[in-house]
Amino acid sequence: xxxxxxxxxxxxxxxxxxxxxxxxxxxxxxxxxxxxxxxxxxxxxxxxxxxxxxxxxxxxxxxxxxxxxxxxxxxxxxxxxxxxxxxxxxxxxxxxxxxxxxxxxxxxxxxxxxxxxxxxxxxxxxxxxxxxxxxxxxxxxxxxxxxxxxxxxxxxxxxxxxxxxxxxxxxxxxxxxxxxxxxxxxxxxxxxxxxxxxxxxxxxxxxxxxxxxxxxxxxxxxxxxxxxxxxxxxxxxxxxxxxxxxx
Amino acid sequence: xxxxxxxxxxxxxxxxxxxxxxxxxxxxxxxxxxxxxxxxxxxxxxxxxxxxxxxxxxxxxxxxxxxxxxxxxxxxxxxxxxxxxxxxxxxxxxxxxxxxxxxxxxxxxxxxxxxxxxxxxxxxxxxxxxxxxxxxxxxxxxxxxxxxxxxxxxxxxxxxxxxxxxxxxxxxxxxxxxxxxxxxxxxxxxxxxxxxxxxxxxxxxxxxxxxxxxxxxxxxxxxxxxxxxxxxxxxxxxxxxxxxxxxxxxxxxxxxxxxxxxxx
Numbered sequence: 001x002x003x004x005x006x007x008x009x010x011x012x013x014x015x016x017x018x019x020x021x022x023x024x025x026x027x028x029x030x031x032x033x034x035x036x037x038x039x040x041x042x043x044x045x046x047x048x049x050x051x052x053x054x055x056x057x058x059x060x061x062x063x064x065x066x067x068x069x070x071x072x073x074x075x076x077x078x079x080x081x082x083x084x085x086x087x088x089x090x091x092x093x094x095x096x097x098x099x100x101x102x103x104x105x106x107x108x109x110x111x112x113x114x115x116x117x118x119x120x121x122x123x124x125x126x127x128x129x130x131x132x133x134x135x136x137x138x139x140x141x142x143x144x145x146x147x148x149x150x151x152x153x154x155x156x157x158x159x160x161x162x163x164x165x166x167x168x169x170x171x172x173x174x175x176x177x178x179x180x181x182x183x184x185x186x187x188x189x190x191x192x193x194x195x196x197x198x199x200x201x202x203x204x205x206x207x208x209x210x211x212x213x214x215x216x217x218x219x220x221x222x223x224x225x226x227x228x229x230x231x232x233x234x235x236x237x238x239x240x241x242x243x244x245x246x247x
Numbered sequence: 248x249x250x251x252x253x254x255x256x257x258x259x260x261x262x263x264x265x266x267x268x269x270x271x272x273x274x275x276x277x278x279x280x281x282x283x284x285x286x287x288x289x290x291x292x293x294x295x296x297x298x299x300x301x302x303x304x305x306x307x308x309x310x311x312x313x314x315x316x317x318x319x320x321x322x323x324x325x326x327x328x329x330x331x332x333x334x335x336x337x338x339x340x341x342x343x344x345x346x347x348x349x350x351x352x353x354x355x356x357x358x359x360x361x362x363x364x365x366x367x368x369x370x371x372x373x374x375x376x377x378x379x380x381x382x383x384x385x386x387x388x389x390x391x392x393x394x395x396x397x398x399x400x401x402x403x404x405x406x407x408x409x410x411x412x413x414x415x416x417x418x419x420x421x422x423x424x425x426x427x428x429x430x431x432x433x434x435x436x437x438x439x440x441x442x443x444x445x446x447x448x449x450x451x452x453x454x455x456x457x458x459x460x461x462x463x464x465x466x467x468x469x470x471x472x473x474x475x476x477x478x479x480x481x482x483x484x485x486x487x488x489x490x491x492x493x494x495x496x497x498x499x500x501x502x503x504x505x506x507x508x509x510x511x
Contacts, residue, residue, distance in 0.1 A: 055410055072416050079414035085407045089429040089506045099415040102425065130506040150415060 004032035004186035005075065005153035007052070011061035014051045021047050023211035024061070029203075031066075031153075034180050034187045036197035039207030039215075040244060045190045046082075048212060049158050052188070053077055065154060075154065076103075078147035082159040084139045086131045086146075093118060093127040095142050099150040117145040121175060137168040144172070148179050157189045161196070173200055177224065194244070198237045199226050206243050215243060290476055298476035299483055307477065308468060310460055316484055319450050319461040322378065326385025327446045334393030334442070335435055341394075342401020343427055355394060363388035363449050367456055381453035388449035389442035396441065400434020401427060433507050436500040440493060447489050462488075 007029040014022035021044045029035050039045055050056040052063055054070055065075045078099065086095050093114055100110045118124050121141040131139055140160060147155055157176075161169040173196065180187050191197050197204050198220060206215040218240065222232055273292045280286035290298075302312035310318070337355070340347040363384050374380040404427060412426050454463025462481045469477030 053414060055413070072414060073418065076416075077414060079411065081407050081411065083407055085405075085411040087408060087426070087429070089432070089504075091506075098412075098425070102412065102415045102417045102421055132506065156414075 003153060004030075004184050005065050005077075006031045006067070007154065007186065007188070008064040008067070009052070009061065010064070012051065012058060012063060013060045014047060014056060015059045020211040022051060022058075023213050025212070025214050027205065027214050027217070029186060029188065031186055032184045034177075034200060034202045035189065035205055036201030036203070037188060037190045037205045037207065038192065038194060038197045038240060038244065039212065040209045041192050043207050043209045044212040045192070045207065046158055048207070049079075049156050049188065049190055053079065053156065076150060076152045077154045077156065078150055078152040080140075080143050080147050080155070080157045080160045082162055084131070084136070084143070086139050086142050088131050091128050091130055092123050092134070092142055095131070096145045096149050099146055103150055105150075113149045113151075117149040120148075120179065121145045137164055137172065140164065140172060141175070144175065144179070148183060148185070151183065152185055155185050155187045157187065159190055159192065162191070162193070169196070174225075176200065194237055194240050195228060198222070198233060198240060199228060204240060206240065218243075288475070290479065294476060295479045295483065299480050302480050302484075307465060308459060312465075312480065312484055315460055315462050315465050315481075316488055319454065319463065319485075320488065322381045322453070322461065323385055323443075323446045323450050325378075326382040326449070327389045327443060329382070330386045330389035330393055330442060330446070331439060334390045334438065335397050338394045338397025338435075338438070339401055339423075339427065339431065342398045342404075342431075343423065358387075359391050359395065363391075363445070364452050367452070371456070376457045380456075381450065381458070384453045385446045385449045388445040392441040392445055393435075393438035396434045396438030397431060400431040400437075403434075404430045433500075433504055436496065436504065440496050440500075443492050443496065444489065447485060447492075451485065 009025050009027050012022055012025040013020070025048075037045060037048065047056060051058050052070070053072060054063075063070045065077075068074075070077075087098060090098060096114050096118055097110060100113060105113070115124075118127060121144055123138065123141055123145065126134065126138065131142070134142070143160070161172055164172065176187070176189075177200065179185075189197075189200055191200075201220050204218040204220055206218065207213070208215045218236075220236065222230075222236065226233055276292045280289050280291040299312070304311060307315070337351060341351055341355070342348070366387055367380075367384060370380045370383045374383060408426050408430065409422055412422050417425065450461065451463035451466065454461040455467045458464040462485050465481035465484075466478050469475070469481060
């Protein structure tokens with residue numbers, strides 16, 4: 001089981017030229033948390049995630065992973081993008097292996113992890129298939145398996161299910177919960193879908209519109225498996241909706 | 248039977264259509280040159296094919312058709328190989344690194360529009376009338392096509408894939424090796440295919456200037472002695488070798504790029 005990382009943002013600010021996108025954000029995510037980040041469309045959620053990992057250089061402030069400045073070569077971080085990011089020239093099993101090759105994991109362990117995560121996401125029969133031969137949901141499952149196979153301490157997901165139909169989304173949401181429970185990885189899941197945030201998150205971080213600031217953190221104590229039609233679920237969903245609407 | 252020889256029915260019918268088209272063309276050629284005014288300046292296909300097969304054993308300027316083809320091919324392979332190495336390297340560097348693009352692209356853009364043939368006079372003055380002149384012209388014609396394809400391919404890489412590798416902790420060398428090069432392979436092959444065609448065009452031009460062997464020489468000497476069949480034999484050999492090279496290249500691409508629609 002991988003250990004989740006603790007994330008701390010101190011006065012996180014990001015500007016593109018004169019445009020202030022992230023404004024003095026302060027928050028902390030505990031190790032092993034499944035945090036959903038919601039906010040109005042176009043509020044800068046992706047910028048927020050990219051800034052956390054230095055994919056965008058932040059203008060000022062600090063991001064700490066386990067109390068150290070973020071360093072992708074040192075900290076074990078994985079990222080699942082909204083768009084398909086599987087390598088088209090690699091087969092399913094080679095794609096899942098990709099991160100392990102980069103991290104120079106020992107050959108025996110590599111093989112075991114590829115088999116394990118390929119099995120978990122149900123792609124073992126498709127191991128020799130190339131991405132162009134797979135459906136959208138299968139591609140996203142490859143990305144999920146690749147991300148989890150590296151046993152990251154922090155997994156960042158940028159609206160990974162936004163382009164999938166509702167049935168596949170539910171299926172992959174359940175798969176994510178299963179993997180998170182099994183690995184103990186800290187997960188930050190960005191979504192504009194409030195129902196998805198309430199269904200997945202143990203905590204919900206609500207962002208304001210641009211410039212993006214932290215509006216509030218909500219605890220989500222609903223037991224799993226969660227019933228989206230239950231009174232408590234609907235109540236929490238409405239509460240999040242109101243927080244996004246009335247800012 | 249067709250199942251064993253061909254991947255599917257489409258392949259089989261494509262071959263049949265190809266054969267019918269070639270036979271049709273030969274028939275039109277035959278009747279168009281048989282007893283007509285066109286036949287006075289152009290031999291029919293039977294005469295050409297007869298000369299072509301005779302060239303397997305009969306020597307022209309000391310070589311059979313195989314000898315002339317070998318000389319042209321060897322010139323092409325030298326110039327083309329150097330063009331592949333330098334063109335792929337420069338295309339990757341300019342496409343990936345802004346500094347390399349800033350330094351090399353202005354020179355490249357100046358050289359690119361100049362037809363290789365325009366360099367022949369300079370090449371003769373620099374390298375004399377020997378083999379080096381031919382290598383140089385062949386190199387230039389392939390280099391331009393390969394470099395531009397690889398450069399455009401490197402520029403068009405999906406940056407999310409690069410970001411994905413970086414997120415997993417890849418350093419620049421790993422990004423280059425595991426993402427940039429594999430993503431560019433279809434463009435490298437496209438450039439190499441165009442490059443081999445232009446190399447063939449260039450070798451003929453270089454051999455026409457001054458040479459005592461090679462398919463270009465065969466064509467020019469045919470013109471000098473008014474032997475139209477010999478000219479056609481040279482042209483036919485160029486076509487066949489060009490077709491074989493393109494087929495080999497497509498086969499290699501198909502193996503290396505199974506993931507790609509082009510390589511399928």
